[in-house]
Amino acid sequence: MRIGRRRLLGAFGIGAATSLMAACGTINLSSDRTRTATGGRRGDLIVYSGRSESLVEPLIDRFAEAAGVRVKVKYANTAQLAATILEEGPNSPADIFFAQDPGGLGSIAHFMTPLPDRTVNQVPPWARSPEGGWVGISGRARVVAYNTDKLTESDLPDDIWGLTDPIWRGRMGWAPINASFQTMVTGMRSVWGQERTREWLEGMIANKTGFYPKNTPIVAAVGSGEIELGLVNHYYLYRFLAEEGVSFPVRNYHPRAGGPGALVMVAGAGILDSSKNKDNAARFLEFMLSKTAQRYFASQTYEYPLVNGVPTERLLMPLEEIRQPSISVNDLADLRGTQALLRDTGALT
Amino acid sequence: MTDGPGSVRASATGFAARSAVLPVLGPAIIWIPATLVAAAMLLPLAYLIYRAAGAGVDAWELLLRVRSWQILVRTLLLASAVMIASTAIAVPLAWLTTRTDLPLRRMWTVLTALPLVIPSYVAAFIVVVALGPRGMLQQLLEAVAGIERLPAIYGFWGATMTITLLSFPYMLLPVRAALAGMDPALVENARSLGDGAWTAFWRVTFPQLRPGIAAGALLVTLYALSDFGAVSMLRYETLTWAIFVQYETGFDRSLAALYSLTLIGLAGAVLVLEAATRGRASYHRTGTGATRSQALVALGRWKWPSLLLCGSQTLLALVLPFTVLTIWLARGLSAGASLVPLWSSFANSALSSGLAAIVTTVVAIPVAVAVVRRRGPFGWFLERVSFVGFALPGVVVALSLVFFGANFAVPVYQTLWLLVFAYAILFFPAALGGARSALVQVNPRLEEAARSLGRTAVETMATISVPLMRNGLLAGAALVFLLAMKELPATLILGPIGFKTLATSSWSAASEAFFARAAAPAILTILVSSIPLAIMLSGTRAAKLSRVWRPLQ
Numbered sequence: 001m002r003i004g005r006r007r008l009l010g011a012f013g014i015g016a017a018t019s020l021m022a023a024c025g026t027i028n029l030s031s032d033r034t035r036t037a038t039g040g041r042r043g044d045l046i047v048y049s050g051r052s053e054s055l056v057e058p059l060i061d062r063f064a065e066a067a068g069v070r071v072k073v074k075y076a077n078t079a080q081l082a083a084t085i086l087e088e089g090p091n092s093p094a095d096i097f098f099a100q101d102p103g104g105l106g107s108i109a110h111f112m113t114p115l116p117d118r119t120v121n122q123v124p125p126w127a128r129s130p131e132g133g134w135v136g137i138s139g140r141a142r143v144v145a146y147n148t149d150k151l152t153e154s155d156l157p158d159d160i161w162g163l164t165d166p167i168w169r170g171r172m173g174w175a176p177i178n179a180s181f182q183t184m185v186t187g188m189r190s191v192w193g194q195e196r197t198r199e200w201l202e203g204m205i206a207n208k209t210g211f212y213p214k215n216t217p218i219v220a221a222v223g224s225g226e227i228e229l230g231l232v233n234h235y236y237l238y239r240f241l242a243e244e245g246v247s248f249p250v251r252n253y254h255p256r257a258g259g260p261g262a263l264v265m266v267a268g269a270g271i272l273d274s275s276k277n278k279d280n281a282a283r284f285l286e287f288m289l290s291k292t293a294q295r296y297f298a299s300q301t302y303e304y305p306l307v308n309g310v311p312t313e314r315l316l317m318p319l320e321e322i323r324q325p326s327i328s329v330n331d332l333a334d335l336r337g338t339q340a341l342l343r344d345t346g347a348l349t
Numbered sequence: 350m351t352d353g354p355g356s357v358r359a360s361a362t363g364f365a366a367r368s369a370v371l372p373v374l375g376p377a378i379i380w381i382p383a384t385l386v387a388a389a390m391l392l393p394l395a396y397l398i399y400r401a402a403g404a405g406v407d408a409w410e411l412l413l414r415v416r417s418w419q420i421l422v423r424t425l426l427l428a429s430a431v432m433i434a435s436t437a438i439a440v441p442l443a444w445l446t447t448r449t450d451l452p453l454r455r456m457w458t459v460l461t462a463l464p465l466v467i468p469s470y471v472a473a474f475i476v477v478v479a480l481g482p483r484g485m486l487q488q489l490l491e492a493v494a495g496i497e498r499l500p501a502i503y504g505f506w507g508a509t510m511t512i513t514l515l516s517f518p519y520m521l522l523p524v525r526a527a528l529a530g531m532d533p534a535l536v537e538n539a540r541s542l543g544d545g546a547w548t549a550f551w552r553v554t555f556p557q558l559r560p561g562i563a564a565g566a567l568l569v570t571l572y573a574l575s576d577f578g579a580v581s582m583l584r585y586e587t588l589t590w591a592i593f594v595q596y597e598t599g600f601d602r603s604l605a606a607l608y609s610l611t612l613i614g615l616a617g618a619v620l621v622l623e624a625a626t627r628g629r630a631s632y633h634r635t636g637t638g639a640t641r642s643q644a645l646v647a648l649g650r651w652k653w654p655s656l657l658l659c660g661s662q663t664l665l666a667l668v669l670p671f672t673v674l675t676i677w678l679a680r681g682l683s684a685g686a687s688l689v690p691l692w693s694s695f696a697n698s699a700l701s702s703g704l705a706a707i708v709t710t711v712v713a714i715p716v717a718v719a720v721v722r723r724r725g726p727f728g729w730f731l732e733r734v735s736f737v738g739f740a741l742p743g744v745v746v747a748l749s750l751v752f753f754g755a756n757f758a759v760p761v762y763q764t765l766w767l768l769v770f771a772y773a774i775l776f777f778p779a780a781l782g783g784a785r786s787a788l789v790q791v792n793p794r795l796e797e798a799a800r801s802l803g804r805t806a807v808e809t810m811a812t813i814s815v816p817l818m819r820n821g822l823l824a825g826a827a828l829v830f831l832l833a834m835k836e837l838p839a840t841l842i843l844g845p846i847g848f849k850t851l852a853t854s855s856w857s858a859a860s861e862a863f864f865a866r867a868a869a870p871a872i873l874t875i876l877v878s879s880i881p882l883a884i885m886l887s888g889t890r891a892a893k894l895s896r897v898w899r900p901l902q
Contacts, residue, residue, distance in 0.1 A: 081842075
């Protein structure tokens, strides 16, 4: 024990010094972080963002700069932020909820304040809440991501119904827990009806489709050849292409006959009823729908811009060429029914 | 602890006979904080009961489905398998690194415990990337031997392997402590009476290790019960997965609460089982008085298999994740990915984890006194209740504090303090384990002497007990520090708005498949949290140092 005392105290000293350094760092930082160009008041806008920091932070910084508003952002997973808002109730400090998917927005719909028409009317009707509680900011398409070493686009069925064919057994992956996937199944119930959707789910399960916790590992598994195709959102591919180069052997396929597998959905945002900064919040949404921001989504996150006059990134299939099923936003609302069906078929715990 | 073997023995018998030493320390400064700590530990439980009370018929129906029983069985299977596998790895490694002439023993002592610093979500992702059906290993084998596909790593075996590799150090540390503190005369006597080395091990050494194994098994089992990162990536549906699915999809908080209470029920059963083991083992607990250095066992021809065991464990649990992270980083950098500056994340991680370590250790002191100096039902209750947070997934604890914070404690809500409070609830057993086993070795007569010479209870604590407990407190603090460094869900949900740590930076990048950007903070997390652990492990003789970490003994 005597031998060790000095070293232990040394260890404690290092720890204390680190904490102290860290504390100083944090103090410096908080001044760096003040995102005001024109000296806006503190606590001007609080955003809960289910969209990842690496994607939207540069854009939010630009808004703070341009609007002279100090923006503070809490980044976490969309579902967990929705659960957080539900627990906080009317005491939520958040002004804006910026979600990955309409499901997350829908689950806290009763905490949202209706948006002005001139805001929501900037996007097409399929990209906004019918009640006006939230507005789509960017579009994302459901795709079949396939491994180009094993398959060509012509091997793939005209629509995803064809994936229940036993030839696909053991070659596919999906993420039934994922909100976008569930929205697609909700659309499927609307287009195909409950029974045919059940048959599809049962066919996919009979085909031993591997379940993954989310989209990223699916695209990684398609890339490695662990599976040959996966049902995902379109933009993950472009991150992998950026990291691993164009030789990454995965491409997206939008089902050529359309159908639920060609659904286009949105990531969106809304203003909380309890917000004390509704003006700044409205400016935030206006900014997100501005040409600047929409161009950013098109070029930096490879999503579909939703306002007129902003071109789609040329790597993507233009929205007009995707044979989107005609589904109204209201038809996409019944997530509970979808989850019951997913549980019933065993696709979801 | 600076006194000789004689007085240490005296203390061991002294405090057992002297269950009424409490007045020496003064009840108020012990019982009030201890009760407050117990109340804090019960907050998540209170929240879950409140939410579960709101459960409708449909939630109960979902809970009582056949499927739920399957999930329960899977959870039990996983926890048992991890516990057995951890014992199988931890006991030989503990013996090799304390009692033998294993080459580079000091180095192995540190390396074998280091997997503690690797976050489960990082490890699981890497296991899939490296050992998956078409992972890095397969690519290597394809080049060498033309193997096109490896058997799937997913499911029970993959999850068991991953969680075992991450959690067995929780058993390694207390078993090492028990081995190092053993009186070598026991084995020598057995040998002199004709037992062979193996017989002596099974008849003499192993029974002495039982409390250490039981304490380690408790932590390992609770870790396996509450882990989410590994079971989700390795696609093995356990209770934590079911809880996560509810939060992710239905926002059905009542069903999530019912599943969480089921999990707490399982943890409670494990705690009772552990207590039962201890009850029987207590009469031959490890003698702590041996200061005579122990003769090392010469491994002889067993040297190479032993090195192979240490090496393969280190390779899988440490070298593999580190290599994959480095490859990602290098590949991303060469492809032109830009690194975001990490200084602010590093500062925030160090600050919040440092505060968590200090606060948790300080509040562990009165609880340890209550548990050790007076073994009543309240002490028993306190000790068990301190495991509630450890047994729950971080997201559940975090949401319970969101509920209490946003509704009843608005001034601290979304401040650093609430986050530190959450860390304390989650990692309290680590600090308590250190404080408790250190206090066991402090002779209560010293405290009595101080009081009789006129020191107040607080002064006695501050000048006599705490300085003597220093090593145990530091070891506990180091563990809390590294656990807080890698914690993710509570940090995301409860951190002050705009608060980035190394863990959240890594998660944020990885969730969007920016692996190069995710790798740098992950590497930094592992390096920074290794420092205190490595110093603790190598700084003092294993015999003294690891003894301080024996929770629930």
